[in-house]
Amino acid sequence: MSEICERGESVDIARASFVTSLNIISNTFFSTNLGSYDPRTSMELQESVVRIMETIGKPNLANYFPLIGFLDLQGIRKEMKVCSDVLFQVFQGFINARNNEKTTRNEGDLLDSLMDLVKENGSELNVNDIKHFLYDLFLGGTDTNSTVVEWAMAELLRNPMTMAKAQAEMDDVVGPNGVVQESHISDLPYLQAVAKETLRLHPPGPLLAPHKAETNVEVLGFLVPKNAQVLVNAWYIGRDSSIWENAERFEPQRFLSAREIDVKGRDFELIPFGAGQRICPGMSVAMKTVPLILASLLYSFHWKLQNGVLPEDLDMDESFGLTLHKTNPLYAVPVKKINKTTTLV
Numbered sequence: 001m002s003e004i005c006e007r008g009e010s011v012d013i014a015r016a017s018f019v020t021s022l023n024i025i026s027n028t029f030f031s032t033n034l035g036s037y038d039p040r041t042s043m044e045l046q047e048s049v050v051r052i053m054e055t056i057g058k059p060n061l062a063n064y065f066p067l068i069g070f071l072d073l074q075g076i077r078k079e080m081k082v083c084s085d086v087l088f089q090v091f092q093g094f095i096n097a098r099n100n101e102k103t104t105r106n107e108g109d110l111l112d113s114l115m116d117l118v119k120e121n122g123s124e125l126n127v128n129d130i131k132h133f134l135y136d137l138f139l140g141g142t143d144t145n146s147t148v149v150e151w152a153m154a155e156l157l158r159n160p161m162t163m164a165k166a167q168a169e170m171d172d173v174v175g176p177n178g179v180v181q182e183s184h185i186s187d188l189p190y191l192q193a194v195a196k197e198t199l200r201l202h203p204p205g206p207l208l209a210p211h212k213a214e215t216n217v218e219v220l221g222f223l224v225p226k227n228a229q230v231l232v233n234a235w236y237i238g239r240d241s242s243i244w245e246n247a248e249r250f251e252p253q254r255f256l257s258a259r260e261i262d263v264k265g266r267d268f269e270l271i272p273f274g275a276g277q278r279i280c281p282g283m284s285v286a287m288k289t290v291p292l293i294l295a296s297l298l299y300s301f302h303w304k305l306q307n308g309v310l311p312e313d314l315d316m317d318e319s320f321g322l323t324l325h326k327t328n329p330l331y332a333v334p335v336k337k338i339n340k341t342t343t344l345v
């Protein structure tokens with residue numbers, strides 16, 4: 001990031017955030033970085049994850065006409081297989097490498113622990129289970145987090161005073177020449193409010209995960225028949241003017257009022273991760289990762305839009321999918337702050 005800043009080039013915010021999220025997960029499981037911040041480096045893994053999310057979100061004729069599902073008229077099954085195979089090949093490569101290691105590693109990671117479980121007598125866990133577990137984790141923990149960070153930066157660039165307020169808070173808490181740590185996040189309420197406000201306006205999963213009614217149930221006078229698929233429109237709930245004042249405006253301060261609203265499924269006006277027993281299992285990771293990446297971007301750099309674009313002219317179009325992406329990627333130019341020498345990104 002510092003090299004890009006020195007050259008006066010712009011940063012693809014979604015890519016930078018994806019790489020950071022990817023490396024956090026890959027270091028936890030594989031003790032290595034899978035992503036590179038170099039824009040010249042191929043990001044086949046990221047492209048595959050994004051294509052999977054977009055494909056899952058497409059209307060599928062087979063859901064309405066099961067008898068023709070085997071024809072795959074829209075090519076959805078083929079697209080999913082091609083993209084998923086990219087991820088499975090990466091996972092299999094790490095598993096093969098661990099199986100071929102002749103010495104015990106001094107410091108094991110989560111993959112080592114999972115492989116040990118597979119080798120235990122009577123274990124119900126197998127290598128295929130591990131690959132599918134990693135598949136779910138990488139899908140849920142990379143694209144969604146990077147999407148939220150991109151939307152947050154877009155909103156902050158459209159609202160320079162809000163960005164300045166978040167940066168001032170970080171300067172007070174972290175100090176003039178510190179390094180942003182996870183331990184700082186709890187002392188940054190305005191930054192956390194920025195994350196919540198972003199999730200309100202731009203939930204990464206606009207329709208949440210599909211649910212199915214187990215029995216006939218009546219909700220507010222409407223009958224939901226047994227086996228009906230239920231989709232919760234979190235995007236609309238977050239913009240409902242009967243719930244939120246100035247619903248279309250980005251106002252993080254609304255979350256600093258006396259009544260605390262969280263994203264843990266208890267306050268139904270803000271459920272970007274769902275609620276109840278089926279709440280997103282990656283919620284806790286997301287609420288640590290997103291503020292941390294945002295803090296690292298905002299602490300060491302000022303930001304401006306490339307090519308002299310004015311904040312009010314920034315394109316905010318959305319592309320629908322399982323994850324709600326920004327139609328046109330956000331490119332922003334980092335400007336080094338005076339006396340700032342370190343950053344996490």
